[in-house]
Amino acid sequence: MPGPGPETARSAPSSGSSENSDILDMKDEEGWEDAEPDEEETQFISLLDDEVFMDIHAMLNHCKQKYNFDFLEIRQRLALDFYGSVKLVNFIRSQVHSGNKVSQDISQQDLDDEKYLKPVLEDDALLFSLDDLPDVMERVQRPNGKEASNDSGELVSRVSELEGELRRIQLQFDNYRASVSETLDDRWNEKRTTGSPGAAGTEKEEERDDDSHYFSSYSYNDIHETMLKDSVRTDAYRDFIYNHKLLFAGKTILDVGCGTGILSMFCAKAGAARVIAVDNSAIIDKARENIFNNGFADKITCLRGKIEEVILPVDKVDIIVSEWMGYCLLYEAMLDSVIWARDKYLKPDGLMVPSHMNMWVAPVADPDYISDHIAFWRDVYGFDMKAMQAGIHEDAQVLNMPAATVCADPFPFLQLSLHTTTVKDLSFKQKWEGKLKSDIDALDGFIIWFDSFFMPSRDDLVPQNAKAEEWAKAGKIGIAFTTGPGGRETHWKQGVMLIDNTKVSPVNRKEGEHLAGELEYAVPEDNSRALTVGMKWQFDGNQEVSQSWKMR
Incomplete structure (x- = not known):
């Protein structure tokens, strides 16, 4: 699922602004420390829409009048204590956030999940104001089901019971307020630590995005x-x-x-x-x-x-379905998120779609491309423009290479099974080898592509050397497609790593010569969405050569 392309520059947004400069300019603000801080007004965001109110009762009345939704009636009907009321608020907000309609017939079962103790809305004023709402009163029943009479002994007992309940709820609320405040304080302190000058007066680097x-x-x-x-x-x-x-x-x-x-x-x-x-x-x-x-x-x-x-x-x-694949499969690092989702949400017998990826590498010799796009700059209407070649061998290209340029049999260097692959598996070093299929003037580079397989069971196996373009012809189950030069063109094309022949002298090679190498995928420290591809290779009896390319 690649974006505009690795050749597109990626720059982080500037951390400075004129607004920030004005805020920090204190030269005309003498005496400011004596001013009383403004007291921030509490704002209540509606449970069912984006309306904002200065009063909790006005907000609840808005929900009742506009949506026929009576929060207090539900709270009373379910006889919710403080924690139950917190769950009710967060349940309603989570349903609205998910685009689900919230009805009046919420049940106790809807609130069973402990996740509803976690605030959905940051700094939710409603949670801090639950003690301002009318108490939840339980009707005292006799064993025969009739309401109790208001005799003094029973009333005294009931008052004592309610006082105890009130103390318990107040303690629950104090604990909840302290817990939420601690969380918010930690978050605020973290922001101050990462975004403000340090204790020693030195500014800390803003977190990279x-x-x-x-x-x-x-x-x-x-x-x-x-x-x-x-x-x-x-x-x-x-x-x-x-x-x-x-x-x-x-x-x-x-x-x-x-x-x-x-x-x-x-x-x-x-x-x-x-x-x-x-x-x-x-x-x-x-x-x-x-x-x-x-x-x-x-x-x-x-x-x-x-x-x-x-x-x-x-x-x-x-089932988890996702089109996460990037150039050279792993560019943009979306698979990390898919793996996270798999580990958290997929049932033990659940299915990943697609299910397997086979990755391929092959050496290429393409003198026409080298002449048209590399050597071209050495003679442009009689002028030497070699300055335009700067960096041309540092970045991987995304191209559709003709199958005829592949000068040795492709090598399947890695398989990812999406049901078991971990994030650690996505940075690796893998050996590969091959023999030249014909004579070549020079080895010009390497190409990388991937084949995708969609299998109907998590128990289905795909051989690491299986080629997607041959899968359907062989009558295999599932669906498969290739992004390689042997299949129909896709928007992924192939990743092309051109050898810098200003550092590696081009040498004529003969059919049957053996070459072997090691391919490395690594994530650069300065951009977690980028990819560095490293390659070591050598022909028999020759010195090993190495080069790396960036996709960014």
Whole structure:
């Protein structure tokens, strides 16, 4: 699911601004320390919409009048104590946040999950003001079911009971307030530590943000149009889902990085009972509209945010579907998030779609490309423009290479099984080898691609040397596609690593010569979304050579 491309520069937003400068300019503010601090007014955000009120009772009355939703009636009916009331508030807010309709018939069972003790809304004034609401009163019943009479002994007993209950609730509230305040204090202190001058007066470096550009690059139509028009990619997902409707019927599906919502709608059309579509870019708003316009709003819930941060309306899912693949498979590091979602939400017998990735490397010799794009700069209308070659061998290229340029048999250097792969597996060193298929003037570089496999059972095995372009022809189960030079063109193309022949002299090579090497994938320290590809190689009897390339 690559964005604009590794050749696009990625720069972090500036941490400075004129506003910050004005705030810190104190030369005209003598005596400011004597001023009384402004007391911040408490604001109550409506339970059911974005309206803001200065009074808790006005907010609850708004919900009652506009939505016929009586918070106090539910609280009284369920006889909720302080913790129960906290759960009720957070349950309502989580349902609204997830786009679900909240009805008056909330039951005690809805509030059983302890996760509703965690505030959904940061600094939720309602939680701090629950003690301002009328007490929950339980009606005293006789054994025969009739209400007790108001004799003095019974009333005294009831008053004593209520006083004890009030003390207990007050203690619960004090504990809850202290817990939330401690959490907020920690968060505030963390922000001060990372964003303000240190105790010694030296400024600490602002926390690096590798995600903003990544997510914003998926907010626009162009990249989604490119991916949707990649019929190799989109057909594979559609065909697997539609051909295996029994796997999806009645199931709960999680779509990580849903984009326009296309995969979620495939799942809903295949009979899924519920689909949760998550994306952290603004495209989620269009996905929600697409889903509504196609009649799936009752089945698909759209959530905006990082999968690691959003609160799902379910504890576990049956299937995770995601189009997470980047250039050279791992560029942009989206698989890290998919693995996190798998470990947290997928049932033990759940299915990952796709399920397997086979990664391939091959040496290439392409004198025409070298002449047209590298040597070209040495003679441009009679002028030497070699300055334009600066950095040309430092970055990986994303190109569709002709199959004829592959000068040795491709080597399957790694397989990822998505049901078991860990984040640690994504940084690696792998050996590879091959023999030249023909004479070449020079070894010009290497290409990397991947094959995707969609298997209907987590127990299905895919050989590491299985080629996707041969999978269907062999009558194998599931769906597979390749991004390599031997298949139909995809928007992933291939990652091309050009050898810097200013440092490695080009040498004629003969058919049958053996070469071997080691390929390394690493994440650079300055950008967790980028990728560094390292390569060591040598022909028999020759000195080992090494070079690295960046995808950024």
